[in-house]
Amino acid sequence: xxxxxxxxxxxxxxxxxxxxxxxxxxxxxxxxxxxxxxxxxxxxxxxxxxxxxxxxxxxxxxxxxxxxxxxxxxxxxxxxxxxxxxxxxxxxxxxxxxxxxxxxxxxxxxxxxxxxxxxxxxxxxxxxxxxxxxxxxxxxxxxxxxxxxxxxxxxxxxxxxxxxxxxxxxxxxxxxxxxxxxxxxxxxxxxxxxxxxxxxxxxxxxxxxxxxxxxxxxxxxxxxxxxxxxxxxxxxxxxxxxxxxxxxxxxxxxxxxxxxxxxxxxxxxxxxxxxxxxxxxxxxxxxxxxxxxxxxxxxxxxxxxxxxxxxxxxxxxxxxxxxxxxxxxxxxxxxxxxxxxxxxxxxxxx
DNA sequence: GAGGGTCAAGTCCGT
DNA sequence: ACGGACTTGACCCTC
Numbered sequence: 450x451x452x453x454x455x456x457x458x459x460x461x462x463x464x465x466x467x468x469x470x471x472x473x474x475x476x477x478x479x480x481x482x483x484x485x486x487x488x489x490x491x492x493x494x495x496x497x498x499x500x501x502x503x504x505x506x507x508x509x510x511x512x513x514x515x516x517x518x519x520x521x522x523x524x525x526x527x528x529x530x531x532x533x534x535x536x537x538x539x540x541x542x543x544x545x546x547x548x549x550x551x552x553x554x555x556x557x558x559x560x561x562x563x564x565x566x567x568x569x570x571x572x573x574x575x576x577x578x579x580x581x582x583x584x585x586x587x588x589x590x591x592x593x594x595x596x597x598x599x600x601x602x603x604x605x606x607x608x609x610x611x612x613x614x615x616x617x618x619x620x621x622x623x624x625x626x627x628x629x630x631x632x633x634x635x636x637x638x639x640x641x642x643x644x645x646x647x648x649x650x651x652x653x654x655x656x657x658x659x660x661x662x663x664x665x666x667x668x669x670x671x672x673x674x675x676x677x678x679x680x681x682x683x684x685x686x687x688x689x690x691x692x693x694x695x696x697x698x699x700x701x702x703x704x705x706x707x708x709x710x711x712x713x714x715x716x717x718x719x720x721x722x723x724x725x726x727x728x729x730x731x732x733x734x735x736x737x738x739x740x741x742x743x744x745x746x747x748x749x750x751x752x753x754x755x756x757x758x759x760x761x762x763x764x765x766x767x768x769x770x771x772x773x774x775x776x777x778x779x780x781x782x783x784x785x786x787x788x789x790x791x792x793x794x795x796x797x798x799x
Numbered sequence: 800g801a802g803g804g805t806c807a808a809g810t811c812c813g814t
Numbered sequence: 815a816c817g818g819a820c821t822t823g824a825c826c827c828t829c
Contacts, residue, residue: 489824491806547807587821588808601808632810662811662820746812746819778822 457711459580459772461534462784466521469782485520487540488513492547507543507553514541515566522570524781526577532788534580534713534772541612546604564615571616580772581616582626582713583609590632592639599639603646610651619650623710627654628679631664637671644675652676658715661687661749666699673706680771681715682764687749690735695766704770712771716764719748721756732759753778755787765791 466485468478488510495503518537525535542563544550553559574581589605590598609627610619618625633639644652656677659666661684669678680703685693693700704712719733723743727733738748755761755777764773777783 489806491825493806494826544807586808587810590809593809595809598809605808634810744812749820751821 458531458768459534460532460768460784460788461525461536461580461713461772461774462781463536463584463774463776464538465780466524467780467782469785484513485517485524487517487538489540489543492544492549495544495550504553507550508559510543511541511554511559511563514543515563515570519566519570519573522574522577522579522581525579526573528785529788530578532785533578534582534774536582536584536774537612539583539586539609542608545608545611546601567612567615568617571618574616580713581618582628582774583612584628585609587632589629591629591643592631592635592637593633594635594639595633598633599635599643603643606655607648607651610648610654613654614650619648619653622653623656623677623707625654626656626677626679626713627651628656628658630658630660631668632660636664637668640672641675656713659684659688661685662745665689666693670699670702673702676706677708677710677712678703678706679713679715681717682767683715683717683719683776684749686735687745690739692732692763695770700767700770713774714767714771715774715776716755716767717751717776718755718757718760720750720752721754723747723750727757729757730759731757732763733757751776751778752783754783758790761787761790 464487466482468481471478473481490506490510495506498506518541521535521537525533542554545554554563573579585605585608589602591602591606593599593602606627606629613619613625613627616625631637631640635642640657644655647655656679657669657672658679658681659669661681665688666680666685672678680693680700682693685691703714706712724733724738735748739745755775767773775784775787
C-alpha cells in the first residue's frame with residue numbers, strides 16, 4: 450500500500466447528501482435530507498402561474514437552494530480532511546438562463562442576496578478546506594455544430610461561473626473546477642473555438658472530461674495545452690475497453706494540463722444489479738461482458754455503492770497523483786465507505 | 800398520503 | 815426518421 454496523506458489525498462461525492470441510517474422511515478429520511486439537497490421547478494409550471502406567484506416560488510427555491518449548499522458544505526466540513534471534496538448541484542438558481550426568467554436574477558434585491566450568501570458559503574468552504582466543483586448537465590454542449598446551441602451552452606456555462614464567482618472562485622487557474630464533456634460534433638476544435646468567448650473566470654474553471662461514447666481520452670488530450678483535463682477512468686473503460694494505469698503517459702499529460710494544481714479524476718463502476726453474481730474481487734472484463742451480450746449503454750450506468758474491490762484498488766492507485774470524485778447513486782455513503790475500506794487496508798498492511 | 804404524469808435544453812444508439 | 819436512454823429524480827396534481 451502506498452504512502453497516504455490524510456490532508457492531501459481527497460475522495461469526494463457529487464451533489465446530494467444521503468443520511469447513513471437507511472433503516473429510518475422514508476418520511477424521516479426525507480425530513481433530514483431535504484434541507485441539504487437542491488430543489489427545482491419547471492418552466493411549464495412557472496409560466497402557468499401568475500407572475501407574482503412564479504416569482505415567489507423562484508425566491509423560495511433560490512433561498513432554500515443556497516442554504517442547502519451551505520448545509521452540504523457544512524456537512525462535508527465535518528468529514529475527515531481526506532473526504533472534504535464535493536460537487537455542487539446545478540439547480541441553485543432554477544431557470545437562470547431561460548429567456549423568460551433570467552430577468553428574475555438580475556433584480557437588485559435578488560442579485561444582492563445571492564452574492565452576499567454565496568460569498569459567505571465560499572468563505573466557509575475555504576475555511577474548512579472543502580474542495581468544491583460543479584458540472585453543467587447534458588444540455589451544455591460548448592462544441593455543438595449548431596451555433597444556437599453553442600450560444601445557449603455558453604450562457605449555461607457562465608451561469609455556473611456566476612455561482613463560482615459569487616463564491617469567490619475563478620480568480621486563479623483551477624481554484625474550482627466546472628467540468629463539461631466535449632459532447633458536440635465540433636469536437637476539440639469546437640471547444641478551442643469557444644474559449645475566446647468565455648469570461649476569464651470561466652477559462653480558469655473549465656475542465657474537459659473524456660466521454661464514454663463519443664469523444665474519448667485521445668480527443669480530450671488534444672486540448673491538454675488549452676484547458677485542464679478530467680480523466681474519467683470508468684468512461685475510458687467503457688469506451689476504449691481499457692483499464693488505464695496511473696503510470697500511463699496519457700495520465701501524465703492529464704496531470705500536466707492542471708499546471709501544478711492537484712488534478713481530480715472521476716471514478717464510477719457499472720451497476721451491481723446489472724452484474725449480479727459478479728465476483729467483487731475480480732475486475733469486470735469489458736471485452737468479455739460485451740461479448741456475452743451486455744450493452745455499453747447499460748454498463749455506463751452508475752452503481753449504488755462501490756461494490757467492486759478490485760476496481761476500487763485500481764482506482765485508488767491514482768490517489769497519490771489526483772483527487773477522486775466518486776460518482777455513485779448512494780453519494781456520500783459510497784465515497785465514505787470506499788475511504789474507510791481503503792484506510793482499514795492500509796492499517797492492516799502496516 | 801399515494802400514485803401517476805410531466806419536465807428548457809443535446810446527442811447518441813438501435814431499429 | 816424516430817423513440818428511448820442517458821441523466822434521474824422531483825415536482826405537481828388528482829384521487
